[in-house]
Amino acid sequence: MSCAARFACGALRHALHRARRSGTRSIGWGRLVTALRAEGVFKVFGRRPNEAVRRLRDGASREDVAGLGTAAVIDTTFEVTPGEIFVVMGLSGSGKSTLIRMLNGLVRPTAGSIILGEHDLAKVSAAELRDIRRKRVSMVFQHFALLPHRSVLDNAAFPLEISGVDKAERRRRAAEALGMVGLDGWEDSLPSQLSGGMRQRVGLARALAADTDVLLMDEAFSALDPLIRSEMQEQLLELQQTLGKTIIFITHDLNEAMHLGDRIAMMRDGRIVQIGTSEQILTEPADEYVATFVADVDRTRVLTAGSVMVRPKAVVFAAAGPHVALRQMRDEQVSAAYVVDRNRKLLGVVRDQDISAAVRLGPVALVDLTRDEVSAVSTDALLAELFAPAAETPLPVPVIDARGRLVGVIPRVTLLDAMTPTTAEVAVVDPATDPSDAYPIAVGPDLDTELDDLRLTTTGDPR
Secondary structure, three states: OOHHHHHHHHHHHHHHHHHHHHOOOOOOHHHOOOOEEEEEEEEEEOOOHHHHHHHHHOOOOOOOOOOOOEEEEEEEEEEEOOOOEEEEEOOOOOOHHHHHHHOOOOOOOOEEEEEEOOEEOOOOOHHHHHHHHHHOEEEEOOOOOOOOOOOHHHHHHHHHHHOOOOHHHHHHHHHHHHHHOOOOOOOOOOHHHOOHHHHHHHHHHHHHHOOOOEEEEEOOOOOOOHHHHHHHHHHHHHHHHHHOOEEEEEEOOHHHHHHHOOEEEEEEOOEEEEEEOHHHHHHOOOOHHHHHHOOOOOHHHOOEHHHHOEOOOOEEEHHHOHHHHHHHHHHHOOOEEEEEOOOOEEEEEEEHHHHHHHHOOOOOOHHHHOEOOOOOEEOOOEHHHOHHHHHHOOOOEEEEOOOOEEEEEEOHHHHHHHOOOOOOOOOOOOOOOOHHHHOHHHHHHHHHHHHHHHHHHHOOOOO
16 A cells, blocks of 8 residues: 555544544634633632632632631633533542532532623523523433433433423434434333443433533543443544534543543642643643643553654655765665655655665666655554554654645654653653754644755755
């Protein structure tokens, strides 16, 4: 299979992976309208909550105000964008469950604002809050809370019944939601006839049938055994690809958080200590607490090729000729070079021994000596997917952007180094005085400039 064909297959696989993970959520955060926003939210349970909030704002700790009340959530601010899976992660007692209950009005904040659309949930009336719960926000709990005497279909339709939707319409919507979660044919069964995973699917279908803008999930999969839990996670991601809901997901499981979340908010003692993508939290922990938390995470399932790639040592245009390629390899003290076309798309690799043998026999085009022995990967390929191509050849694995252009490479030593947990930045290249040499994110533009310079010196073609 040619290098281009291999890349096409890889690109398709990674596009499907991205679609499964992100659905409609690939637009940059800054360009999206906010679906839900929390601003300076506090929740204190106790006799003197307002005084506790005042002292907390002045710098007091959770323990300092213990005599005034229990500070469950302290000065929390964040935004959630439409179609995003926003995961709130923390240990027991960190305040995450109290926070999610404030997001649908089950608990009123002591101070601060929670903005959902045009409503501040801290200020709406009881009637407005009931309407918001019916039409704007639905919730999936850890415990299924199914009515044992009602059928699966009637359980899924129950919120619609409470909202006054007529029987035919609510049964239609409930049946459609049950089909989404794989429970076709179980509509007339009772909850006692279902497994734990199936019961949780009914709970999810109940939330989907309500067709609200925001879906809150509080430890929704925590009560399931590991295999069923994994299946439910995958089903949620598949549903998200189709539905594009705004989901706020609460969990104490970091692997679950990193698998599901577009962004993760890490909570400790009532405060959010860091918000970021899985990769940001893993490679740039805000403090020692976060670093310790992520120390045992499988980094190969989080880090991507684009985050650890380094600059290729020898890159040559196909039109440059074998002598130019051989000179570059000797200058860089390597035995192979990556060959690209005039659009910088990877064609393959050429080896010094092949060039040396061929030029003795007469003129030869560099492209005729190029091999497609190296499998390219896309920038968003997970490190776990790089082991197979890295095992195929001793050469560094080439990394290609969405247009098939060579933007970096990943040597085996870099792949191994990136897997090492550390509280500092992952060292994947030798120290360099120029930051663009040390940080993979700068590889693409810098490589483009170098290739332009090389084109001018070898072909005279500025394009």
